[in-house]
Amino acid sequence: MDNKILYVRLPCNPIFPIGVVYLADHVHKLFPDVDQRIFDLGAVPPLDYREALSACIDDFQPTLLVFSWRDIQIYAPVGGRGGNPLQNAFEFYYAKNPLVKLRGAVGGLRLAASYYTELWRNTNLIKQGLQRARRYHPEARTIVGGGAVSVFYEQLGRSLPLGTIVSVGEGEALLEKVLRGQDFADERCYVVGQTQPRDRMIHEKPANIEKTACNYDYIDRIWPEFEYYLQDRDFYIGVQTKRGCPHNCCYCVYTVIEGKQVRINPAEEVVAEMKQLYDRGIRNFWFTDAQFIPARLFIKDAVELLQNILDAGMDDIHWAAYIRADNLTPELCDLMAKTGMNYFEIGITSGSQELVRKMRMGYNLRVVLENCRDLKAAGFNDLVSVNYSFNVIDETFDTIRQTIAYHRELEAIFGRDKVEPAIFFIGLQPHTHLEEYAFKNNILDRDYDPMSLMPWTARKLLWNPEPLGSFFGEVCLEAWQRNPNDFGREVMDILEERLGRSSLEEALNAPLESDRPREKKLINAS
Numbered sequence: 001m002d003n004k005i006l007y008v009r010l011p012c013n014p015i016f017p018i019g020v021v022y023l024a025d026h027v028h029k030l031f032p033d034v035d036q037r038i039f040d041l042g043a044v045p046p047l048d049y050r051e052a053l054s055a056c057i058d059d060f061q062p063t064l065l066v067f068s069w070r071d072i073q074i075y076a077p078v079g080g081r082g083g084n085p086l087q088n089a090f091e092f093y094y095a096k097n098p099l100v101k102l103r104g105a106v107g108g109l110r111l112a113a114s115y116y117t118e119l120w121r122n123t124n125l126i127k128q129g130l131q132r133a134r135r136y137h138p139e140a141r142t143i144v145g146g147g148a149v150s151v152f153y154e155q156l157g158r159s160l161p162l163g164t165i166v167s168v169g170e171g172e173a174l175l176e177k178v179l180r181g182q183d184f185a186d187e188r189c190y191v192v193g194q195t196q197p198r199d200r201m202i203h204e205k206p207a208n209i210e211k212t213a214c215n216y217d218y219i220d221r222i223w224p225e226f227e228y229y230l231q232d233r234d235f236y237i238g239v240q241t242k243r244g245c246p247h248n249c250c251y252c253v254y255t256v257i258e259g260k261q262v263r264i265n266p267a268e269e270v271v272a273e274m275k276q277l278y279d280r281g282i283r284n285f286w287f288t289d290a291q292f293i294p295a296r297l298f299i300k301d302a303v304e305l306l307q308n309i310l311d312a313g314m315d316d317i318h319w320a321a322y323i324r325a326d327n328l329t330p331e332l333c334d335l336m337a338k339t340g341m342n343y344f345e346i347g348i349t350s351g352s353q354e355l356v357r358k359m360r361m362g363y364n365l366r367v368v369l370e371n372c373r374d375l376k377a378a379g380f381n382d383l384v385s386v387n388y389s390f391n392v393i394d395e396t397f398d399t400i401r402q403t404i405a406y407h408r409e410l411e412a413i414f415g416r417d418k419v420e421p422a423i424f425f426i427g428l429q430p431h432t433h434l435e436e437y438a439f440k441n442n443i444l445d446r447d448y449d450p451m452s453l454m455p456w457t458a459r460k461l462l463w464n465p466e467p468l469g470s471f472f473g474e475v476c477l478e479a480w481q482r483n484p485n486d487f488g489r490e491v492m493d494i495l496e497e498r499l500g501r502s503s504l505e506e507a508l509n510a511p512l513e514s515d516r517p518r519e520k521k522l523i524n525a526s
Helices: 018-030 046-060 085-094 098-136 147-151 153-159 172-180 216-222 267-279 296-311 330-338 353-358 365-377 397-414 433-440 455-461 469-482 484-499 504-508
Strands: 004-009 035-040 064-068 141-145 165-167 189-191 237-239 284-287 318-322 341-349 383-389 419-424
Touching: 004 018, 004 046, 004 098, 018 035, 018 064, 018 172, 018 216, 035 046, 035 216, 046 098, 064 098, 085 098, 085 455, 085 469, 098 141, 098 153, 141 147, 141 172, 147 153, 147 165, 153 165, 165 172, 216 267, 237 267, 267 296, 296 330, 330 365, 341 353, 341 365, 353 365, 353 397, 365 397, 365 504, 383 397, 397 419, 397 484, 397 504, 419 484, 469 484
Parallel strands: 004 035, 004 064, 064 141, 141 165, 237 284, 284 318, 318 341, 341 383, 383 419
Antiparallel strands: 165 189
């Protein structure tokens, strides 16, 4: 029997589905005779999901269904399911006005209902798809992977059909073995009802596969919804330049899913892929790497890529990425400006070098500032988003003052209107150092359910512990009340009004424990 693969991207925000695109491209290069199709439920109206999926399966009659499930984690700082999850939680937990607290409770219930409805809907779409495919091929199988599955693979197995292959991390090597009929037990996967996930399976090293330029002529033929993402010229199309992240940030799961080994895609292949999209009218690109420049070792690769973009004549594009700004050089800054970088994100989490060190992030905040000055001097005049996660491990009023001082220096470099503080409260995720910290400090039981949205669990997973939790709750509620459309900047302003700011030099220094003065008790700063 000939293999026919249907890739189904389960509903999520309209983000370019680069995972299934790359999977289909990889399979086509190895097995050019395998019939494939991509079906993107992200481009289908919600009321039509079930009918549209059935119609696609009836038409294509696949032997293998590959489902991509991107989103589950809901502790986001921006609007999502039924409103703003962070605002709902803070109104419910910290508001003093009973009407505001009630509003937060109602919003939280709406969020919870939407969350559990989505879990039920997605698992039922998987079951429906498999049942429908087996009308035509009783031996049809299904693989379920994607970002959400990689994080919650242990929990999701309880609700998926028997025989489902649950894939963790990258799926190319697994899919290749499935198509060859080879034993895939050594891949990062398990089969529901037949095998159990190995202990710490997500920490196993992914396969080292060198990626070549995606063949978008082929993708266009097998993906009817492709044009959906090309219509809006402001839309950013994803391109991957590398996989893996070598860092140990305490709360981040990227380094676990993608592995610590950074695997570079050849610059000429990345540019060849971009050129295909460029010729289709695309001018905005998002480099989807965990970090565009994860370490100084890879600066030369970034330089080579950006120079190749210039040499290819794509001088009217814009691009954006997550960037470790401590790894910039004057040459790289010049190339970034020349190649059209118009937005980047820095995930420093704190403007206190002391806390950055405690979170194992490997940032030197002084170097970040120096490199940002180089970037400004090179001509960068666009937006930079700086991610701050307040109330992390050992946060104090002093470290908050240091973060304010650091942020004001970034504003002095780029301009206040160009620096957007994105205020996060860390969503505690499985398989991270922060989860282990929570276990050791009796914040979480080892048998907790990370997918639970019950209030007693959600409050712990939305990391904002006391003694500062209530203080940050009050600050955020005031910021939403004063200026909900500029929440991040308002939070920074209120914190400075209440606490003041330290000197910049104090923020940039991280004294060793033996040098630290005796810690003062926290006081009410309101």
